[in-house]
Amino acid sequence: GAVVSQHPSWVICKSGTSVKIECRSLDFQATTMFWYRQFPKQSLMLMATSNEGSKATYEQGVEKDKFLINHASLTLSTLTVTSAHPEDSSFYICSAPRTGMPYEQYFGPGTRLTVT
Amino acid sequence: GIQVEQSPPDLILQEGANSTLRCNFSDSVNNLQWFHQNPWGQLINLFYIPSGTKQNGRLSATTVATERYSLLYISSSQTTDSGVYFCAVGYSMNYGGSQGNLIFGKGTKLSVKP
Numbered sequence: 001g002a003v004v005s006q007h008p009s010w011v012i013c014k015s016g017t018s019v020k021i022e023c024r025s026l027d028f029q030a031t032t033m034f035w036y037r038q039f040p041k042q043s044l045m046l047m048a049t050s051n052e053g054s055k056a057t058y059e060q061g062v063e064k065d066k067f068l069i070n071h072a073s074l075t076l077s078t079l080t081v082t083s084a085h086p087e088d089s090s091f092y093i094c095s096a097p098r099t100g101m102p103y104e105q106y107f108g109p110g111t112r113l114t115v116t
Numbered sequence: 117g118i119q120v121e122q123s124p125p126d127l128i129l130q131e132g133a134n135s136t137l138r139c140n141f142s143d144s145v146n147n148l149q150w151f152h153q154n155p156w157g158q159l160i161n162l163f164y165i166p167s168g169t170k171q172n173g174r175l176s177a178t179t180v181a182t183e184r185y186s187l188l189y190i191s192s193s194q195t196t197d198s199g200v201y202f203c204a205v206g207y208s209m210n211y212g213g214s215q216g217n218l219i220f221g222k223g224t225k226l227s228v229k230p
Contacts, residue, residue, distance in 0.1 A: 034217045038157075043202065043220045091157055097216060103147040103166070103206065105218055107159040 002028050004096055006108035013084055013115055021079045021111045023094030029074040030096035038091040050077040084115040118143045122203050122221035129193050129228050137188040137224045139203030147206035148179050149218065150188050152199050193228045200225050
């Protein structure tokens, strides 16, 4: 099967600090990865699309200067939450389709961010 | 954009009962997936089913693309089936970019009582 990992699985940080979340495709290559956010008891909402070797594309209403995305290789995308505030506390999940099999998506286990 | 509606929003079952979850979508799609989100938040892939019927153990799914709906059947439910079930759809004319992402319904919260 296709495995996607995320690190860390949970993180607590102080307001004003930055947090980096990694998303890795372990056994396949992914030229595109997606970052979603899920608030408690709600559905997943797409934040941005991470493209290997090029700039990320952000959904309307998502601040690109606050949520920095880097897709440095075919197996790694990172999301950095800069100057975090309590309202950024959420569950962040990444997904990736296999290169060459563009439709089915595989999801990471998620990262729970709490900003105090 | 594509709208995804799931029903029912909540479902309570006695262990051993069968259930059907429904997903309606508003436009043509070339990706439809069913997920089970466990208590720790992990999304478990159940089915990739843009059309047709698939079965995996006690679970099966059917998508009628021409009528824009999909059904997830759970037979002989167990307490471990509890959680939220999401339907998600996507459409991609050209691979890559935001057109390849999934759009999620609001989910069906299933509680199976012993």
